[in-house]
Amino acid sequence: MRCIPALIASFCLLALANTHAGILAQFRTVFGDMDVELFEKDKPITVSNFIAYVQSGRYRDSFIHRCNPTFVIQGGGFYVAGRGTPNAYAAVVPIFGNIKNEYGSGNVYSNRYGTVAMAQQAGNTNSGNSQWFFNLADNFDLDNHTFGNYFTVFGHVVGGTNILNVFRGFTTSHGGTAETNTIVDYGAPFSELPLLGPGTNATESTIIYVDISLLNVQVQNISNSREISWNSVAGRTNRVEFTTSMPPVWNVLVATNGNGNTIKIRDTSTSPDRRFYRVTVDY
Numbered sequence: 001m002r003c004i005p006a007l008i009a010s011f012c013l014l015a016l017a018n019t020h021a022g023i024l025a026q027f028r029t030v031f032g033d034m035d036v037e038l039f040e041k042d043k044p045i046t047v048s049n050f051i052a053y054v055q056s057g058r059y060r061d062s063f064i065h066r067c068n069p070t071f072v073i074q075g076g077g078f079y080v081a082g083r084g085t086p087n088a089y090a091a092v093v094p095i096f097g098n099i100k101n102e103y104g105s106g107n108v109y110s111n112r113y114g115t116v117a118m119a120q121q122a123g124n125t126n127s128g129n130s131q132w133f134f135n136l137a138d139n140f141d142l143d144n145h146t147f148g149n150y151f152t153v154f155g156h157v158v159g160g161t162n163i164l165n166v167f168r169g170f171t172t173s174h175g176g177t178a179e180t181n182t183i184v185d186y187g188a189p190f191s192e193l194p195l196l197g198p199g200t201n202a203t204e205s206t207i208i209y210v211d212i213s214l215l216n217v218q219v220q221n222i223s224n225s226r227e228i229s230w231n232s233v234a235g236r237t238n239r240v241e242f243t244t245s246m247p248p249v250w251n252v253l254v255a256t257n258g259n260g261n262t263i264k265i266r267d268t269s270t271s272p273d274r275r276f277y278r279v280t281v282d283y
Helices: 044-058 160-167
Strands: 012-017 024-029 030-038 072-075 078-080 088-091 115-118 132-136 155-160 183-184 193-195 218-220 225-231 237-243 251-257 262-267 274-282
Touching: 030 160, 044 155, 155 160, 225 237, 225 274, 237 262, 251 262
Parallel strands: none
Antiparallel strands: 012 024, 012 274, 024 030, 030 155, 072 132, 078 088, 115 132, 115 155, 183 193, 218 225, 225 262, 237 251, 237 274
């Protein structure tokens, strides 16, 4: 039996003019970025819970604390307190409390390769809180109540699956120097801790950070212009960018300081081209 015990990335949102955009997260790692569509309509409690952790800053300086190359990578449970200082240490992400399991809510999504799901205690259906995991394989046993009472998938990777494939190439360290990126056993909850490079020392330069922030972009046509609105990230530069082609060539429409509230701007271009928009945040 395999279980996901409940033990940072910059965010980017895409929206198409004339549509009400859903929520799209960008997980930024040292290996590159992953764009993840969140299923907020089907899994509203789970997605709202995830957003609450992001917006509260509780995922800041968090890292991937588990990697099983044929199973999952897991995060959201731990962060580096005092990052960049001599007294830095691994700390537990403070939780808001457990949430209701939404596996059967709305459309049911299987734990297949490229999906993101809530971690929970084995055998305890409603024990999910801060931790999440990406499926590195088709883990259909996690859809079976006999293997932990269903794990709720609340999003899937729509860009950057090559980043997941990097983790599939990690190897367990045996104390040698041949490994490129390694998995080290430091004991629970770090018994499958992924590290950069062939060494076995977990340091600020070898653990794998993943920074997460969220925005919810909406685009509406108003009086021959397009109004773009989003929940801004306070104290950071928020950039609204657009492209008229795919693959995208992004152009900056406006850059502004976020205040934590909803910001609205207008694109008054009269160009007939269909435009895709995104909001990026500098960290």
